[in-house]
Amino acid sequence: MHNLYSTVSSVLSPASPYAADIGRLFWITLWISLVILVGVSAFVIFNLVRYRDRGQGGLPPQTHGNMVVEVTWTAIPLAILVVLFVLTLQTMAAVSPATHPKADPVNVDVVAHQWWWEFRYPGAKVVTANELHIPVGKSIHIQLTSADVIHDFWVPELGRKMDAVPGHPNTMVIQADRPGVYLGACAEYCGAGHAWMRIRVVAQTEADYRVWLASQAQPHPEPKTALQANGKALFVGLTCSSCHTVTGSGAPASKDVGPDLTHLADRQTLAAGVVPNTPEELKKWLADPHSIKPGANMPNLQLSSQQLDALVAYLEAQP
Numbered sequence: 452m453h454n455l456y457s458t459v460s461s462v463l464s465p466a467s468p469y470a471a472d473i474g475r476l477f478w479i480t481l482w483i484s485l486v487i488l489v490g491v492s493a494f495v496i497f498n499l500v501r502y503r504d505r506g507q508g509g510l511p512p513q514t515h516g517n518m519v520v521e522v523t524w525t526a527i528p529l530a531i532l533v534v535l536f537v538l539t540l541q542t543m544a545a546v547s548p549a550t551h552p553k554a555d556p557v558n559v560d561v562v563a564h565q566w567w568w569e570f571r572y573p574g575a576k577v578v579t580a581n582e583l584h585i586p587v588g589k590s591i592h593i594q595l596t597s598a599d600v601i602h603d604f605w606v607p608e609l610g611r612k613m614d615a616v617p618g619h620p621n622t623m624v625i626q627a628d629r630p631g632v633y634l635g636a637c638a639e640y641c642g643a644g645h646a647w648m649r650i651r652v653v654a655q656t657e658a659d660y661r662v663w664l665a666s667q668a669q670p671h672p673e674p675k676t677a678l679q680a681n682g683k684a685l686f687v688g689l690t691c692s693s694c695h696t697v698t699g700s701g702a703p704a705s706k707d708v709g710p711d712l713t714h715l716a717d718r719q720t721l722a723a724g725v726v727p728n729t730p731e732e733l734k735k736w737l738a739d740p741h742s743i744k745p746g747a748n749m750p751n752l753q754l755s756s757q758q759l760d761a762l763v764a765y766l767e768a769q770p
């Protein structure tokens with residue numbers, strides 16, 4: 452297939468202080484569990500061998516109640532659970548937005564939809580979909596909500612996971628220590644398209660991020676060819692614009708039923724991560740969305756080949 456998922460996203464390869472805290476808790480819990488597993492298994496095996504039936508027959512001596520044993524096997528698990536509980540509370544505090552006051556904030560509003568992600572940069576008036584650009588080394592404060600059902604935002608290398616609940620905004624922080632692309636996904640079953648509700652976080656240097664943000668704040672490129680002009684007219688005329696916003700298309704902003712398509716050419720994937728973003732794939736998608744992503748709310752508009760070419764030329768226009 453294509454190369455969209457050549458990197459593995461794992462909690463065991465943290466790329467942020469928050470993910471590192473969570474990873475540490477995982478390893479501590481794992482080691483404690485391992486010690487218990489080995490200890491209990493060894494004790495069971497020892498007793499199976501040491502007190503096995505050697506052919507003498509009859510029941511072994513029966514015992515009832517032993518205060519020392521009862522207290523010991525209550526106290527040890529209690530102590531282990533208290534240690535894990537305290538460590539968990541410490542980790543929860545460490546990855547909470549409350550412990551990271553917004554001195555120089557990067558705020559992003561994340562809205563989960565069936566089945567894609569809307570990313571809004573309120574300060575910059577930038578809206579994009581499925582690809583979140585962030586500057587490295589800064590805490591990104593996310594306000595997370597949902598437009599329909601419960602989803603869950605999770606980029607394992609960058610921070611904790613958090614439910615996106617309709618009507619109940621949650622807050623969380625993520626951070627990337629170094630530039631790169633970090634993969635995430637919806638982590639709460641949310642219907643037919645759940646598996647294709649992927650997240651791509653593009654972590655950039657502060658300077659690159661500023662350039663990206665400024666370019667995204669510009670309107671969509673004006674048509675430079677007759678084909679693109681035709682596509683722009685179709686985008687408005689075919690009512691694509693009632694679900695999708697393209698700033699500069701002339702149509703009023705939609706209610707964000709579908710992803711904002713301004714500067715679509717800048718994105719790496721289509722349909723929340725199913726296929727690479729190329730003109731060929733976009734044409735296939737517009738011709739028959741459900742062959743690419745079953746269950747998607749994008750309708751098949753029965754477009755002609757000429758209409759497809761014009762829309763693709765307009766939507767994939769480079770600045």
Ligand code: CUA
Binds near residue numbers: 645
């Ligand atoms: Cu959205 Cu699962």
